[in-house]
Amino acid sequence: MKTNVYMFTRYLPFGDSALIVEFGDTINAAINRKVIALSETIKKASIKGVEELVPTYRSLLIRYNPAETTYQQLISSIEKIEKALEEALLEAKKGRIVIPVVYGGVYGPDLSYVAEYHGLTEEQVVKLHSEREYRVYMIGFVAGFPYLGDVPDEIATPRLETPRLKVPAGSVGIAEKQTGIYPCETPGGWRIIGRTPIKLFDPLWQPPALLKPGDTVKFKPISEEEFARIEELAKKGAYKP
Amino acid sequence: MNLFHVLKPGFFTTVQDLGRYGYLGYGVPISGAMDTFSLVAANLLVENNPNDACLEITLIGPELKALADTQIAITGGNLSPKINGETVPMWQTLTIHKGGVISFGKVENGCRSYLSIRGGINTPTILGSKSTYVRGKFGGIEGRWLKAGDVIEGFNVPPIENTYKMPENLVPRFTNDFTVHVILGPQADMFTEKGVETFLSNPYKVTIESDRMGHRLEGPTIEHKRKADIVSDALLPGAIQVPKNGKPIVIMRDAQTTGGYPKIAVATTPDLDRLGQAKPNDTVRFSEITLEDAYKRLFEYRKTLSSLVGKLIKTV
Numbered sequence: 081m082k083t084n085v086y087m088f089t090r091y092l093p094f095g096d097s098a099l100i101v102e103f104g105d106t107i108n109a110a111i112n113r114k115v116i117a118l119s120e121t122i123k124k125a126s127i128k129g130v131e132e133l134v135p136t137y138r139s140l141l142i143r144y145n146p147a148e149t150t151y152q153q154l155i156s157s158i159e160k161i162e163k164a165l166e167e168a169l170l171e172a173k174k175g176r177i178v179i180p181v182v183y184g185g186v187y188g189p190d191l192s193y194v195a196e197y198h199g200l201t202e203e204q205v206v207k208l209h210s211e212r213e214y215r216v217y218m219i220g221f222v223a224g225f226p227y228l229g230d231v232p233d234e235i236a237t238p239r240l241e242t243p244r245l246k247v248p249a250g251s252v253g254i255a256e257k258q259t260g261i262y263p264c265e266t267p268g269g270w271r272i273i274g275r276t277p278i279k280l281f282d283p284l285w286q287p288p289a290l291l292k293p294g295d296t297v298k299f300k301p302i303s304e305e306e307f308a309r310i311e312e313l314a315k316k317g318a319y320k321p
Numbered sequence: 322m323n324l325f326h327v328l329k330p331g332f333f334t335t336v337q338d339l340g341r342y343g344y345l346g347y348g349v350p351i352s353g354a355m356d357t358f359s360l361v362a363a364n365l366l367v368e369n370n371p372n373d374a375c376l377e378i379t380l381i382g383p384e385l386k387a388l389a390d391t392q393i394a395i396t397g398g399n400l401s402p403k404i405n406g407e408t409v410p411m412w413q414t415l416t417i418h419k420g421g422v423i424s425f426g427k428v429e430n431g432c433r434s435y436l437s438i439r440g441g442i443n444t445p446t447i448l449g450s451k452s453t454y455v456r457g458k459f460g461g462i463e464g465r466w467l468k469a470g471d472v473i474e475g476f477n478v479p480p481i482e483n484t485y486k487m488p489e490n491l492v493p494r495f496t497n498d499f500t501v502h503v504i505l506g507p508q509a510d511m512f513t514e515k516g517v518e519t520f521l522s523n524p525y526k527v528t529i530e531s532d533r534m535g536h537r538l539e540g541p542t543i544e545h546k547r548k549a550d551i552v553s554d555a556l557l558p559g560a561i562q563v564p565k566n567g568k569p570i571v572i573m574r575d576a577q578t579t580g581g582y583p584k585i586a587v588a589t590t591p592d593l594d595r596l597g598q599a600k601p602n603d604t605v606r607f608s609e610i611t612l613e614d615a616y617k618r619l620f621e622y623r624k625t626l627s628s629l630v631g632k633l634i635k636t637v
Binding site for chain 2: 092093094095096097098100102105106107119131132133134135136137138139141143146147150151218219220221222223224225227264266281283284287288289292293
């Protein structure tokens with residue numbers, strides 16, 4: 081299978097205190113695995129001047145202190161750790177988290193649209209969405225928002241033409257072949273098919289987000305009664321996903 | 322210790338320090354003062370730590386009643402600060418007595434004032450910072466902008482014996498026309514040569530759709546080669562995105578941490594402070610510099626900041 085990983089890694093400047101290491105320009109697990117492996121390898125190698133690492137779908141942003149290193153020095157350090165990268169790729173073992181979701185109704189106002197769009201029943205959409213394991217590609221957009229993929233082609237659906245001004249916290253959405261969970265109430269344009277009662281982000285947690293890039297997520301359909309019960313537990317911090 | 326009672330909140334007043342670093346990978350933006358230099362100066366003028374939390378005041382200032390005698394300093398954009406109705410100087414230590422009222426008036430220049438309080442503002446430290454992140458609803462006072470009736474709490478610290486003034490030559494001058502130095506990339510190659518030329522040679526106007534998340538600019542359309550979207554990658558303050566309509570958006574401190582528009586260039590760190598003082602209808606011009614020159618400017622800027630404390634003029 082074609083992985084779409086670039087033959088040659090691209091190094092791109094990002095202002096006076098950051099650079100980007102880019103492995104590809106598509107949404108693809110092989111590219112993302114390499115991004116996360118590089119992030120972890122750099123963390124372990126504690127390279128002088130590196131201040132922060134931001135892994136995304138296809139590239140790693142490295143924030144650095146130019147008083148301690150430079151763009152060129154960093155590139156040569158990274159080229160040297162390519163071997164360690166191979167090992168990090170092999171050993172990569174990550175968390176698997178099950179997210180309970182009530183699909184449809186007021187919890188998932190776009191479920192019927194997604195079903196109609198593809199000529200499926202709502203039950204079929206739920207089954208297709210929840211039977212697959214998803215990869216957490218990255219966290220972005222708002223604090224704790226996981227970008228998950230890949231959604232089966234049978235239910236991949238374009239975003240809303242006009243984003244909603246308010247999407248409730250916990251909403252589970254689809255945008256093309258991505259699925260994601262809104263950790264807090266915010267404007268948003270993804271097709272909302274369900275809602276989870278569990279919390280994805282809390283600034284008082286360490287780390288503050290439930291999920292991290294490279295984790296695996298599976299959605300579990302639940303009833304409204306279970307939603308209420310889990311919501312109560314989650315409020316007390318007594319629910320372990 | 323209760324220091325101020327908020328009589329009127331102003332347009333958008335938040336608690337900010339130097340920002341929240343280390344959590345971009347969890348989708349948490351850096352936040353912090355839009356004009357770092359002015360925040361640091363405000364703190365030093367009352368012998369605070371450079372990173373202590375201040376009030377960031379936007380265009381229309383609040384009205385604050387002092388609940389105890391305290392010392393303050395007001396820096397940044399000139400929003401015509403007053404104590405008990407009398408105009409007070411900026412960029413120097415001021416004393417306010419219990420019952421005194423701080424207020425603001427006309428926007429003389431810039432967009433944001435910083436009000437430091439001797440000892441700093443006492444709000445919880447969340448993920449290493451006191452900065453307010455309104456969209457995430459945390460930091461500062463309950464993760465929101467001030468509202469009438471709020472009480473600003475401080476620390477019970479002795480007043481400073483000296484008072485200070487910024488030397489005139491170190492006070493930034495804010496006009497309505499900002500030149501921002503940029504380094505092209507990371508996605509400058511997604512624009513035509515003409516597009517890059519358009520970006521670098523034309524003035525852009527700050528629109529009303531500008532806030533702590535970013536400045537939307539209006540001006541000549543920047544031409545993409547083919548696509549106007551990318552598979553999302555990371556964003557930092559200063560990144561200049563150009564969506565399909567060809568109008569640049571400068572990412573600021575509360576912006577989302579990832580984005581799907583190509584970035585033609587990134588503004589250099591010292592110029593972020595200036596951008597933090599740009600307001601609707603101001604003009605922004607982009608000027609390309611090399612990475613080497615950008616490092617030089619950055620080191621000069623850091624030196625100015627770190628030597629600031631020794632350069633303040635003692636007034637008592």
